[in-house]
Amino acid sequence: MKELIGFEIKKLLRQKLIIYSVIALLALNIFNIVQDNHQYLWGRDVSYNKASYEVYKKVSGRLDKDKISWLSENQQNLSYLISANLKIPDEYKNWGCTHHELSQIFTEHLSEIERIYSYNSYIKDLMSKNGDSIEASKNAGNNYLVKVNEKIASTYENREISAYYDTDRFSAYLDYGFSSFVVLLIILLAVSSVFSGENESGMKELHYSTKKGRTELSIAKIAAVSVFITFICLLFSFSDFVTFKTVLRLQGYSAPVYSMSAYTDTPLQISIGAFVITAELVKMIGFIFIGLIICFMSSVMKKSFIVFSAGLVFSIGLMLLSAYSNMYLDYVNLINPINLITVSVMFKQFKVINIMGYPVFNHTLTLCCCLFGMLSFAMFIIATNNKNSRKTKKKGGLISAGFKS
Amino acid sequence: MQVLKAELHKLFIKRFFLIAVVVLIIVEGLTTFSAIRKSIVLDGPSLQVYKTYINKYSGEITDEKKTEIDSLISSYQSVFDEIEKLNEDYAKDNISIEDYNEQIEKISGYTDAMEGFNAFERAYNTALSTDNPLVDVNAWNCLFTGDSIDIFLILVLILLVISLVIHDEETGINVLKFSTKNGKKDIYFKQLFIVIITSFLLSILVSLTKFLTAKFTYGLNCYDAPIRCFEAFTFSSSEAGVMKTLIVISLLKAAGGVMLSLVAMAMGCLTRTSLYTAFGTICSVYLPGYIFMESKLKYFVPLPSSLLMSEGYFKPEIIGETIASGEDYLFVMNSKVYFELGIFTFLILMVFAGLIVFTYIKLARRKSI
Numbered sequence: 004m005k006e007l008i009g010f011e012i013k014k015l016l017r018q019k020l021i022i023y024s025v026i027a028l029l030a031l032n033i034f035n036i037v038q039d040n041h042q043y044l045w046g047r048d049v050s051y052n053k054a055s056y057e058v059y060k061k062v063s064g065r066l067d068k069d070k071i072s073w074l075s076e077n078q079q080n081l082s083y084l085i086s087a088n089l090k091i092p093d094e095y096k097n098w099g100c101t102h103h104e105l106s107q108i109f110t111e112h113l114s115e116i117e118r119i120y121s122y123n124s125y126i127k128d129l130m131s132k133n134g135d136s137i138e139a140s141k142n143a144g145n146n147y148l149v150k151v152n153e154k155i156a157s158t159y160e161n162r163e164i165s166a167y168y169d170t171d172r173f174s175a176y177l178d179y180g181f182s183s184f185v186v187l188l189i190i191l192l193a194v195s196s197v198f199s200g201e202n203e204s205g206m207k208e209l210h211y212s213t214k215k216g217r218t219e220l221s222i223a224k225i226a227a228v229s230v231f232i233t234f235i236c237l238l239f240s241f242s243d244f245v246t247f248k249t250v251l252r253l254q255g256y257s258a259p260v261y262s263m264s265a266y267t268d269t270p271l272q273i274s275i276g277a278f279v280i281t282a283e284l285v286k287m288i289g290f291i292f293i294g295l296i297i298c299f300m301s302s303v304m305k306k307s308f309i310v311f312s313a314g315l316v317f318s319i320g321l322m323l324l325s326a327y328s329n330m331y332l333d334y335v336n337l338i339n340p341i342n343l344i345t346v347s348v349m350f351k352q353f354k355v356i357n358i359m360g361y362p363v364f365n366h367t368l369t370l371c372c373c374l375f376g377m378l379s380f381a382m383f384i385i386a387t388n389n390k391n392s393r394k395t396k397k398k399g400g401l402i403s404a405g406f407k408s
Numbered sequence: 409m410q411v412l413k414a415e416l417h418k419l420f421i422k423r424f425f426l427i428a429v430v431v432l433i434i435v436e437g438l439t440t441f442s443a444i445r446k447s448i449v450l451d452g453p454s455l456q457v458y459k460t461y462i463n464k465y466s467g468e469i470t471d472e473k474k475t476e477i478d479s480l481i482s483s484y485q486s487v488f489d490e491i492e493k494l495n496e497d498y499a500k501d502n503i504s505i506e507d508y509n510e511q512i513e514k515i516s517g518y519t520d521a522m523e524g525f526n527a528f529e530r531a532y533n534t535a536l537s538t539d540n541p542l543v544d545v546n547a548w549n550c551l552f553t554g555d556s557i558d559i560f561l562i563l564v565l566i567l568l569v570i571s572l573v574i575h576d577e578e579t580g581i582n583v584l585k586f587s588t589k590n591g592k593k594d595i596y597f598k599q600l601f602i603v604i605i606t607s608f609l610l611s612i613l614v615s616l617t618k619f620l621t622a623k624f625t626y627g628l629n630c631y632d633a634p635i636r637c638f639e640a641f642t643f644s645s646s647e648a649g650v651m652k653t654l655i656v657i658s659l660l661k662a663a664g665g666v667m668l669s670l671v672a673m674a675m676g677c678l679t680r681t682s683l684y685t686a687f688g689t690i691c692s693v694y695l696p697g698y699i700f701m702e703s704k705l706k707y708f709v710p711l712p713s714s715l716l717m718s719e720g721y722f723k724p725e726i727i728g729e730t731i732a733s734g735e736d737y738l739f740v741m742n743s744k745v746y747f748e749l750g751i752f753t754f755l756i757l758m759v760f761a762g763l764i765v766f767t768y769i770k771l772a773r774r775k776s777i
Contacts, residue, residue: 020684028691035699181698192687203578308570308682312563315690319559 004219011227021193025235028185029242035181036246054100055108056252062112063254065166071116078109119164122267126162133159151355151362158270158353168255170263173275176247177282177347178265182239186290187344189235191314194297196307197224198388203307211392221388225298225381232294236287244279260350270353270364282346285370289343292373293318295380296340302387337365337372412598415572419602423571429610432564433617439560440621443550448626454524459627461528462544466630469535469542477532484525487515535637543633547626548650551618552638552657555697555706557716561614562693565607565669566686573599574676574685600765603669611665615658641722648722657718664715667761668693671712674764710756 016022062070081102084092100108133155140148201207210216247253256276260266263275271278297314304310318341324332325341333356336342342349349369355362420426450458461480465473491512498508535542576582585595622628631651635641638650648656668689675688696713700706706713707720714720 020679024687031695031699038699184694184698188687188691192683196683306682308567308686311683311686312566316559316563 004223007215007219007223008226008230011223012230015193015197015227015231018193021189024192025189025238028189029238032182032185032239033242033246036179036243037250039179040175040247040250050100051104051108054105055111058108058112059169062116063166063168066116066119070167071113074109074113074116078106078113081106081109115169116167118264119167119262122261123163125267126159129159130156147357147360147362150360154355154362155353158272162259162261162272164259164262166255166258166262168258168262170255170258170275171265172247172251172253173255173279174263174265174347175251176243176253177279179243179247180345182243183286183344186235186239187293187318190232190290190294191297191311191318193231194228194294195301195310195314197228197298198301198384199304199307199310200301202305207391208395211395217389217392218385221302221385225295225384228294228298229291232291233287236283236290240283240286266351268353269350270366271350278350282350285343285346285349288370288373288377289340289346292340292343292377292380293321295377295384299380299384299387302384302391333365337369338376339369340373340376342369343373411595412602415595415598415602419568419572419606423575425568425571428564428567429613432560432610433613435560436558436614436617437621440550440618441625444547444622444626447550448546450524450527453521454527457521457524458527459524459544461525462531462542463627463629465532465542466544467541467633469532473542480525481529484522484529487522490515538636540637541630541633543630543637543650544627545638547622547628548638551622551654552641552719554719555717557693557697557713558614561611561665562668562690562716563686564610565665566672566689568606568610569603569669569672569676570682570685572603573673574680574682577676577680578682600673603673604666607665607669608662611662612658615654615661619654635722653722657722660715660718660721664712664718667715668712670761670764674767677767710760 058074062074085102085106133152137149137152137156140152196203198207201210210220213220255262256279257274260271260273260275260278261269271281273281296317297310300313300317301307301310304313321339321341325336325339325345337356349366354365356365356368358368448455465477469477494503494508494511497503498505503511531544532542534540576585619628630637632649634647635650635653641653671692672685672689676682676685679685679688692711693713693716696709696711697706697717700709704720707717708714
């Protein structure tokens with residue numbers, strides 16, 4: 004089996020055009036990240052960004068009174084000097100930007116720190132309101148609502164942000180979607196021909212006549228596709244991370260994920276670093292699921308081009324489906340792999356689904372459903388391949404494919 | 409002529425391309441219909457009232473129309489007041505439930521239509537404040553699809569090239585063709601001719617299907633209304649009428665369709681497989697739009713995608729922030745320069761298309777030797 008898997012992987016990687024496409028798209032992806040965030044590296048805001056980063060370096064990390072008073076004193080001082088039209092001292096001229104810009108930089112950092120403090124009070128407020136809600140739900144006899152409120156309490160209690168990092172840069176990295184689109188295109192290109200390619204070249208009948216040409220070959224192909232997708236995902240995740248780290252100078256991996264302004268309501272309690280790894284793993288599962296769906300299409304359809312087109316239309320359909328939400332679609336979307344690929348969206352909100360009176364996290368359920376879907380599609384592929392093999396045998400096996408007996 | 413006929417027969421009958429065209433038209437009709445249905449929040453009597461008034465008063469708002477609409481608004485307002493008074497009386501027990509129901513029954517025609525009339529009033533107020541003619545924009549807005557590229561048309565155009573040209577390469581029929589007299593001579597020109605004409609006609613057919621679906625399922629009017637009345641072109645300085653603009657956009661998109669087929673042909677010649685042809689063509693269409701998503705550069709990239717998103721040539725040239733900074737000059741050009749840049753891109757594209765044709769013939773001939 005190992006040999007078979009190795010051979011199937013080799014077959015995928017031996018196609019020069021796939022390799023060229025991966026290299027070209029990888030370069031395009033890096034170019035896209037740089038041109039999207041170029042203002043942090045060069046451009047008209049370069050002096051501003053440089054000064055902002057210098058100030059940030061001074062105040063980032065664990066928050067203490069000294070840092071905050073340094074920021075507020077400087078901000079007040081500078082604002083006063085500007086409004087009174089007084090001479091600006093030399094200490095403010097060494098930052099490399101205008102004093103108006105410097106004042107704005109101090110204000111921006113102060114307002115971010117203010118947001119952190121307001122988050123802590125927001126959580127305290129939420130907890131006290133939630134306690135009232137639990138009581139009210141108990142009085143109304145609504146057991147489900149009681150359980151939801153208890154889940155909220157267990158998720159959000161003891162939350163506190165004690166360090167200041169410019170975590171919004173992580174949001175830009177986590178919300179970046181171009182690489183996912185590119186990976187999807189590569190998967191479509193590589194996986195479309197996994198089974199249908201054999202059919203086009205007339206190798207299918209030959210495979211069916213061999214000892215390991217049915218179930219074992221199907222399993223080997225599924226494993227090879229999964230390994231290939233994992234490799235592509237890792238490659239693009241790595242390039243995304245390295246490019247973003249270089250361009251945006253990402254910092255604060257140990258900060259909690261809810262310290263990012265877009266993730267304040269996330270149900271996750273992990274650090275940003277752990278979330279980055281989780282997000283990439285979840286994304287990978289989503290891509291493998293899509294890969295298996297295309298693999299299934301490839302085992303059903305005869306032409307690779309038709310599989311590619313059907314896969315593309317299907318993927319666009321899934322994207323549209325994941326964008327809509329209502330009572331019924333929420334259940335359908337549990338098995339939508341696109342939700343795993345746009346992982347940052349899934350983890351931004353506290354969302355539970357009622358399963359037999361128990362509130363279950365939407366992301367847990369989606370992950371379970373997609374894993375189940377993956378297994379189901381793997382079984383479908385094996386079953387379809389075995390069925391095709393039986394059909395070919397009935398028709399006369401190799402003779403029907405033009406081989407002389 | 410016989411070669412041309414044989415190629416057409418091969419494409420439309422033998423390779424079932426005719427079925428693909430029929431399916432494409434049905435899909436385009438259905439998607440346009442569903443887009444119109446989704447964009448209109450009104451239904452039943454409300455929609456009827458809205459359409460009646462907007463059709464009656466559409467066009468430039470003259471003093472006469474203004475007086476009539478104002479009196480209509482005040483009559484509807486009086487119904488509002490009447491309902492409010494009835495509710496108040498009923499709450500204070502001044503009238504019985506029977507009388508209340510009777511009165512409400514009398515004005516129920518108005519209440520059913522209230523939502524429709526409110527929508528008409530909003531459209532009227534917007535037209536007045538922006539100094540534009542009064543137009544029913546609902547169906548027109550769905551015809552201008554913005555930056556989205558029609559995936560079904562793209563796939564059918566790729567299928568056209570694959571069925572006509574690349575299939576022969578893949579199956580090895582080309583070798584057989586090269587051994588014949590006509591196969592060596594001018595079959596490439598005829599295939600090229602079929603691809604160009606069919607993709608142009610197909611793109612026009614798609615635009616026509618969308619237009620006719622909108623016209624017969626909802627109804628279109630105000631063909632001369634300036635495009636700034638419509639959502640996609642709100643700040644455009646162009647004075648062109650909506651119908652004229654739609655025709656120009658459809659022609660540009662058809663040119664984009666031809667360009668796309670030529671790119672697919674060139675890809676096919678280079679890769680000789682349908683899968684890679686489809687992949688390469690899809691990349692050339694979707695990636696520029698994705699990379700330059702926030703920038704107007706996507707309309708001027710010398711690839712089929714720019715022509716397939718040709719609505720961008722008519723879009724406004726002001727964007728608040730960039731105007732203030734005054735640095736991003738692409739956004740602050742006046743419409744004349746903008747149009748000239750559009751023509752320049754078009755010319756580059758045509759030169760590019762010529763190069764593709766030349767390369768295609770060169771490659772095809774080389775194989776024949």
